[in-house]
Amino acid sequence: MSSLLATPAAPAHVPCPRCRHEVPYFDQLNSVFFVCPACHAYFKAEDNTALVMLGKFAGDQKPVLHPGALGTLRGQQYRVMGFMLRKEKEASYQWHEYMLRHEETDIYAQLAMYDGHWMLVGPAGRDYTVSGQATSPGATILDEDTTYDIYNSYSPDILFAEGEFDWDIREDSKLTVTEYIAPPYMLVREKQGHQAAQWYKGLHLEPSEIAEGFQVPNQRMPFRTGVGAIQPAPAENWPALRSFSLSMALLVIITQLALLFIKPEKRVLRQEFSTGRETVPTGASVEALAAGSNRVLVSKSFDIEGPAALQFELTSSLANQWLEVPVTLVNERTGQSYEFTKSLEFYSGVEGGESWREGSQDQEATLANIPTGKYHLTLYPVTENGQDLPLRLGVSQHTPLQSNAVVLLLLLAVYPVIQYLRRYSHEHTRWANSSYGPQDES
Amino acid sequence: MNFLRSLLSIRYYVLVALLAYGVFVWAGLRGIRLLGDDNENPEGTRTSGARGGHARFYHK
Numbered sequence A: 001m002s003s004l005l006a007t008p009a010a011p012a013h014v015p016c017p018r019c020r021h022e023v024p025y026f027d028q029l030n031s032v033f034f035v036c037p038a039c040h041a042y043f044k045a046e047d048n049t050a051l052v053m054l055g056k057f058a059g060d061q062k063p064v065l066h067p068g069a070l071g072t073l074r075g076q077q078y079r080v081m082g083f084m085l086r087k088e089k090e091a092s093y094q095w096h097e098y099m100l101r102h103e104e105t106d107i108y109a110q111l112a113m114y115d116g117h118w119m120l121v122g123p124a125g126r127d128y129t130v131s132g133q134a135t136s137p138g139a140t141i142l143d144e145d146t147t148y149d150i151y152n153s154y155s156p157d158i159l160f161a162e163g164e165f166d167w168d169i170r171e172d173s174k175l176t177v178t179e180y181i182a183p184p185y186m187l188v189r190e191k192q193g194h195q196a197a198q199w200y201k202g203l204h205l206e207p208s209e210i211a212e213g214f215q216v217p218n219q220r221m222p223f224r225t226g227v228g229a230i231q232p233a234p235a236e237n238w239p240a241l242r243s244f245s246l247s248m249a250l251l252v253i254i255t256q257l258a259l260l261f262i263k264p265e266k267r268v269l270r271q272e273f274s275t276g277r278e279t280v281p282t283g284a285s286v287e288a289l290a291a292g293s294n295r296v297l298v299s300k301s302f303d304i305e306g307p308a309a310l311q312f313e314l315t316s317s318l319a320n321q322w323l324e325v326p327v328t329l330v331n332e333r334t335g336q337s338y339e340f341t342k343s344l345e346f347y348s349g350v351e352g353g354e355s356w357r358e359g360s361q362d363q364e365a366t367l368a369n370i371p372t373g374k375y376h377l378t379l380y381p382v383t384e385n386g387q388d389l390p391l392r393l394g395v396s397q398h399t400p401l402q403s404n405a406v407v408l409l410l411l412l413a414v415y416p417v418i419q420y421l422r423r424y425s426h427e428h429t430r431w432a433n434s435s436y437g438p439q440d441e442s
Numbered sequence B: 001m002n003f004l005r006s007l008l009s010i011r012y013y014v015l016v017a018l019l020a021y022g023v024f025v026w027a028g029l030r031g032i033r034l035l036g037d038d039n040e041n042p043e044g045t046r047t048s049g050a051r052g053g054h055a056r057f058y059h060k
Helices: A169-174 A207-213 A237-263 A283-291 A402-432 B002-029
Strands: A012-016 A021-024 A034-037 A043-044 A051-056 A068-074 A076-088 A094-102 A107-113 A118-123 A140-141 A148-153 A156-165 A176-182 A186-192 A198-205 A266-274 A301-304 A308-316 A321-331 A337-351 A352-359 A364-369 A373-379 A391-399
Touching: A021 A156, A021 A237, A034 A148, A068 A207, A076 A107, A076 A169, A094 A140, A094 A156, A107 A186, A107 A198, A118 A186, A118 A207, A140 A176, A156 A169, A176 A283, A198 A207, A237 B002, A266 A301, A266 A337, A308 A321, A321 A364, A402 B002
Parallel strands: none
Antiparallel strands: A012 A021, A034 A043, A034 A156, A043 A051, A068 A076, A076 A094, A076 A156, A094 A107, A107 A118, A118 A198, A140 A148, A148 A176, A176 A186, A186 A198, A266 A391, A301 A373, A308 A364, A308 A391, A321 A337, A321 A373, A337 A352
């Protein structure tokens, strides 16, 4: 059921001085200014006999809420008394304003709608102190723990109106309206000349609250675009998310440091080899020799206190040479083996007057989760034409697995970063409609 | 207390984060690298003492 259909019969009527249409109205005590729904004439009626024609609004508008409609917002019942289409004098921004009357207290409030974003505004009931010049960039209001930042300052023009009003709405064009925001709230300062400023407080409302409160079908609700001035940013749990994720990051770093003390890194083997060929090829090594392989090298035995991660460092002295080293770690009691292969190559020279170098003379490898036991290494080096090259090998146990901490920190950061970017984009879009945004301060 | 109450709004993230932290501590104590290690013999089969061949190195 639309709000139009929900409009009950008005308790009183006043004749339009232009077309004699009987204009319905609800506030017999306060309403003095009226707009005829038939001819859009704007007139004043102190009583039904003293009618003063003040003007006429051109065109036609289709308000979402019609004057007389009754609805509920945040548990409070309001009646729509009037509708205005307003615009900023110095800009093209246009918005709807609906005058609401609280059905129990008779206090007036406004429902403002811009680009499908709704805001309920009522008298603040107090004054506020602005830090800085009230309409200048950087002006703020500190209210308890909340800081309101200046968002907009303008004088309004009335383009169209409907319904009844208790003041001459044309006078509003003399106002300087300044808005300060702390989503989902807004403070509105209305100032005319040297008169004292009037303060109002606004609250963001979701379109669904208007649709449900005034029984407006969804297809009649204006499409929401962009970001509203006081539309709450996404991820309202951001403070908790930020605090928790930073705490977790700190915990990960502390844990990683603690692991260095709980399982200190220890060198278990350092040995140097020479990768020459076997002098007398025998058995299976004949085939290996044919492929350019060198002699098989076996390291000294060493003990591992597991479970542990082992770090292997292979270093050679290469001059435009390469060295491939398949390595097998063998548990001497169980025979369980672990294998990896590393290739070292290093080339350098001078070309076109510029020196260049490529490759590396050392390589590292990691074997993880190695059980306690006595181990040795078997190496099967391969060099070009079986060259005899030096090979230094170092083995450490409990090597710090920094990559684990990095992986976890990145994993923990994914969700907060996404939420941060959403909020950043939201705020950037919000302030794009303001001439007081951070991007306008430079 | 307020901080703990605020965590209710991100309880799924908290659960995933604590689970991941548990895995991190377990991996740290066991010497396990989460991105995997260089072991080419994950089955840990017994070695025969002689390799039956290895990757051929192709020089440029």
